[in-house]
Amino acid sequence: MQAQETGYRRFKIESRPAPHVYAIPNRFDVRARKIRLAAMLVHEAFEYRFEKDVVLSRPCIYGVFSGHFGGFKPLKHKCVGCMRCVQEYPHIMTVKPSEAYKKLGDSFWTPEMVYTVWNEASTGKIPVKGMGYKGAFGGEGFDGIWTDMSEIVRPTRDGVYGREYISTRVDVGRKPTSIDLDKVTETPRTIEIPVPIIFDELPNGTDNDDVQTAVALAAGNIGTLDVARETRLGRPGPDNLLPLIDEEGIEDYGEKQPSILEFDAENPGMLRKLLTRFDRSIIIGRLPLKEDSGRVASELARQGVHGMHLYADYHGHDYSRDPRHISTALRDVHQQLVRDGLRDQVTIIASGGITLAEHVPKAIISGADLVGIDTTILVALQAEFLGETRNRAKCGFRPRKINPEWGAQRLVNLIGVWHDQLIEILGAMGIRDVRRLRGDIGRSMMDSELREQSFEGIAWAT
């Protein structure tokens, strides 16, 4: 009995409902032309001989007209856009996406994306719908990548909980290319986290105490890391902090060493200082993705860095003169490190524009080991959009006042549901370990390439 209690337990992120605290816009605006509605009721009253049940039977199975005033004051928040009321009474009813819904987000965050993150954070459930896909065909960046599947694969899938185990654990840190057991000069300096997702530093001005606490609690619950410009030294509770430290920050540690830290890799000389000062820590160099990031990454790897955190802007574009999508920029860095024989030694964390569950496997296919999420944290916590959110220095979000425990549960739900969706993707490919997905472009399909192959020989319209 004792053995059962302490024995194997499959990794699972426990979700619990964490409903929206702040009202969200109705997705649909349902309206009835009131005079026509009244006329219709009178007409139906005579047609059905004043049988109340029949006359007042409403053309909605979701309860939009179940309020005291029926169609005269529809309960808009219940509308799912099924359009049955319009089908039945096209001369009376209109249903359209609400103006408030259409205004959600910015030029990158579509209303659909915002709603998806809200619902995932609120319910912890995978978005499921019927009747096929409803969006754009392909597109740029992650939208132009499809992941592979296999008709005949292991692991098998015998229902959600009956599936063979698929590992989503990743190592963060540096691994030697080989180990000579008789002469150990370098031991692997890594930590393992159960999901390839960490919480990245939040945009300037959005990381108030409650938000920070929520992120820290969620990271502790899941067992992942959260990046922040603070030490949290001496704080009680689980410490899953990945501190982003500068030269002054080094002094704060005194004699102590963090298990892992990040630094600004554009600061010359900093790496050498850190390697000397923190000889037991995992040291991650943080740098923006640019044209020459591959070369810089190789150089840092040769100098002994344990990992790199490569970031794009919050819309997923790198900082090249001609900005590229993060997926393209990551491929360059990954391939440069592979060519230089360094890729297996260092960890790559990628962040910027990771806003939907499918972005995680696609970033990993593009060459990252794991990803960091940033503005997605704020969306999950129902922060307000205040214009464009692309710029790291001036990001258009205003966090709302939250209960940190509620916030933590929202983030746990979000990562939990992304984890479940990652497993769906890996399962479809027959991959049992997310580490095998890294840089495996061969298990993806690019819209741009397939289009040219499949439509070869088809002339352009003139």
Next chain:
Amino acid sequence: MGNLELIVEKHTERIHRGLEVLPTLKHGVPDGLGNKRWTGDLILATYEQALTGDIPQNDLEYKTGNSGGGFDVLGWKSHDRVAKVDQDQVDLSIPLNKRGDGEKIEIPVPIYGGGMSFGSISLNFMIARARAARRLGTYTSTGEGGYPDQIVPYRNHVITQVATGMFGVREETIQYAPIVEFKYAQGAKPGLGGHLLADKVTSEVAKMRESSMFTSLYSPFPFHSVYSVEDHKKHVDWIKTVNPRALVSVKVSTPTDVDMVAIGSYYAGANIIHIDGGYGGTGAAPEIAKKNIAMPIEYAIPKVHDYLVSEGVRDEITLMASGGIRTADDIAKAIALGADGCVVATAEAVAVGCTHCGNCERGRGCQVGITTTDPELSQFIDPEWGEMRIVNLFNAWSKRLRILLASFGLESIRELRGRKDLLVRYK
């Protein structure tokens, strides 16, 4: 008549009337209707074709959607200098068995109905589809939910699907079938198996699937008995032993090696290779799967067609395509890309009132009685009414196909196969 019957009658009448009024555009195209793939125009145009059996005569866009890729960026070459053919003489039939042995089955239109299982759709809609298939001389598929007794009278036009859950697969349901379809995977949830949510597992559904009421049902993935072409051949042999008359169709999704899968199916003895792209599907599926896993059908068709040609077996196997086929033009484009014909399901649902809202699994299920097991909602679709709507839609599509083929000087849809030179691309 009790009040419940009156209520059903009232809403049935209103819904059916709405399906007639909306395509007239008297009230415009409703703002909330449709999406990039199934635009409001396409949905209303489908209602119109299902009502009249003819090509829409008003301004509704009935040929393409607005997804920005795939079929929606393909058009037809101008063809002024071609000797025209009499539309009425154009042959739309395709063979489903191109091998030297077995039953020679042809269908008069290059379309049959895809699998939608009992449980995921209402019995009335299932019967409507079967009746329509009989009237049109084509087929519909049971999907993986069993073979209700009410479908048996139409068995000469019903494909029995054998999928991993084996729900409803019995010796007699295989013996009924002129075609047996192995579903290895489906486009909307490739590699993920199937999942019928607990709410839909009513006593009838549970009985049909020999399971417990209101308990979620999973079709595992993959077939645990198939890990090679040889294993796959055993499956084909099993069916041919139980029913030597049956043709065998193999339904697969569209991975990077879909061409290899197709040739494997050929060597295993399949008559039909049915490739199902990711952008279609009618059952509930994780959004992440629909959008992100496996390639769209537009890219898979040429890949498979070209490979079968290069292997010298193209004329021995029928290639059917599904997963996002919405219109007659989509069918023609799929054939021009290399398919022999297409398999459709969503379009049939739209013909009887589906708005493509995607709420099939929410609450009581579909609000107009298509994807539901709710006893009240299911009554909105009278099988005879549904039959006529589907027949009309296929007839309208046939007219459009005949016009198109005649304009290219083609006398048979078989001549269109692989004619990419007749297509043009739009930016």
